[in-house]
Amino acid sequence: MSNFPTHAVDWVIIFRESLPGVDPAQAISAWNNLTARLQAVGLVFKTRKLDADRLSIWIHCPDELLTREWHKECVNDWLNDVGLPRDSPIASLPDDQKPSSRLVLSPAQRLRLIHDLLVQPYAEGGVGLLVDMPIAPTPAGERTESVGGKYVEALLTPHDKDFDKRWIKTWSQKWILSRSDLDSIKDVFGENVALYFSFLQFYFFSLVLPAVVGVIAWLANDAYSPVLAIVMSIWSVLTIELWKRHASYLSVRWATRNASKTLRSRPGFKAEAVLVDEATGEKMRYYSPVQRWRTICSVTFPALVGSILALSVIIFAVVSLEIFFNEYYNGPFKMVLGLLPTVVYCAALPLVTAEYNKIARKLTELENRPTVSDHQNSLSEKIFLSSFLLIFLSLLIISFVFIPAADVLGHYLIQLGFIGHFNSSAALAPTVLQLRVFFFFATGQVVNNAVEVLLPMAMDKVNKAIERRKDKQVVGNMDAEEIELIEQIRTELAKPEHDVFAEYSEMCLQFGMLAVFSVVWPLGPLMCLINNWVELRSDALKICQATRRPIPVRAENMGPWLNNMQLLAWLGSVVSPALVFLYRNWDVDAVASTQSLARLPQVILAVFIWEHGYFLCQHVVRLILASFVPEGDIIIRRAQYVAKHAILSNAGITASISDSQILSEAAAIKEASLDRISGTVHEAVSANQE
Incomplete structure (x- = not known):
């Protein structure tokens, strides 16, 4: 001491x-x-x-x-x-x-x-x-x-209060982050946080073109525009490839190039034995890869599949009940019953997500990964899978099950006795999908920002009020500076840890929504552009006032989230053309199933051509960029x-x-x-x- x-x-x-x-x-x-x-x-x-x-x-x-x-x-x-x-x-x-x-x-x-x-x-x-x-x-x-x-x-x-105040004040007086601003973030919070803010700003600027094209399509009332679909496919490729180059430059500028090679041992790694390395003669902690794969195959995979299936069933049931009460049911309390599934789902969602995350963390612990990066990558993939299902599954079910087969479902419900009659000409229309996409891009992002920033800040005030009521007698003599630090530690201990992976997850899923469902509501890119301008500032405020100080970590890129973005961009090349050729010029008076079956061949052909065009575009972009040093x-x-x-x-x-x-x-x-x-x-x- x-x-x-x-x-x-x-x-x-x-x-x-x-x-x-x-x-x-x-x-x-x-x-x-x-x-x-x-x-x-x-x-x-x-x-x-x-x-x-x-x-x-x-x-x-x-x-x-x-x-x-x-x-x-x-x-x-x-x-x-x-x-x-x-x-x-x-x-x-x-x-x-x-x-x-x-x-x-x-x-x-x-x-x-x-x-x-x-x-x-x-x-x-x-x-x-x-x-x-x-x-x-x-x-x-x-x-x-x-x-x-x-x-x-x-x-x-402990947070550096002086820097936090300067950072928030600086952000309130400028529109974009300069290189010196990013360097300051890197010097105080570490390269991983600075890299996230650099990505968020890069992503923000990349949205300008699709936002302009989307506004034009919306003004022209061009629903399910093939032009917007083409622009979004090219945009997704350019955004990913250009970001790779920019991240490569930042890794050189911040001296983190190849930082992933310096693998940090994970504190929770449980070694079976300590062996001698045949090449170097050094002692190394050893865990059998056979045992790890046995755990993955016998425990992790079945539990993960079971959790995913349970989550999928819950989502399908909620969407089915919501569609049934809003579109097919004509009995008493129609409005209340139509809202009830969504209200219950939204109320239960945090609990379901928290339980799934607990299971994911426990399964990842059982895998006993030896390094921090391996552990984080495995955990992030599990959490990304659940986030993907929560956001995309309901939209995909509505897009390719409920709307195309609306009349079939109606007649089936009549046979089961759930409804007395059904008008095929008033069946489910693509406007239902548009409303859901609108909710994500507009209302959902506003609510998410409020939950991310305002709720933790409110809880912080509540915790401070509770602490003031407690008896804080301490043992020993403490000067004024020590008492102030104790108060700061108590305050920050009540806050959650900052998780940059959660920030990347949010942006990755937003990117996927744009790549897959922008054609449904053309103003989506504009809403994301506005949201990300706010996000740049709200995330800074959240770090300074709503979470603990981030643990500095060297990073050369986004880790597994870059692969997830590439996967979602590919998914957009499959789903986006299918939506365009399925719902463009949709006749609301025609029978849904007949209309869908008639368009099925051109949908399949469009998906086949579009997907190959996506990979060709990706190859051409990489060739062009490779010619510039x-x-x-x-x-x-x-x-x-x-x-x-x-x-x-x-x-x-x-x-x-x-x-x-x-x-x-x-x-x-x-x-x-x-x-x-x-x-x-x-x-x-x-x-x-x-």
């Missing part, structure tokens, strides 16, 4: 002093293990009482330890070709980040390095902190890898050239170079002492061995 100023607190661990039904001696043991591990890695900390049942551990990382961790990361990045190519682990670093000078890092870099040190397994030089998770049994003969477990309620870092590639090639020349020069080999600027850059890189490099590597290896 140590004394350090309150403003120097990096991370805060919330420790439960007891657990229901657990021997108090275990809490003492967990506390001793945790504090001993913190001291072993070199972190300093002090403890303050948070309330009657919890302690807060304020952690600070000394400069010497932070410098060591930073240069260990530099070595690891150099070995994995992360960031710009260079001839040594410290070559081409800024002067204030060279070993000979006092290290100067951004707040996000500092917090990320310390967070990684806290959660890394003990065998890799970290604390091995587990947050609100049971500690797995340790293989025989091995020391305990993890500490904390269920006794650690949370790990958080990306800005990031130029920077990489230049760095490679300088690094190679420095290596040749160190080896005593002279190269013929005409560019004097390149020569001076190479000479500057040579100044990095090989002794200093080897010392850094030796220090990193020694720290790992300890």
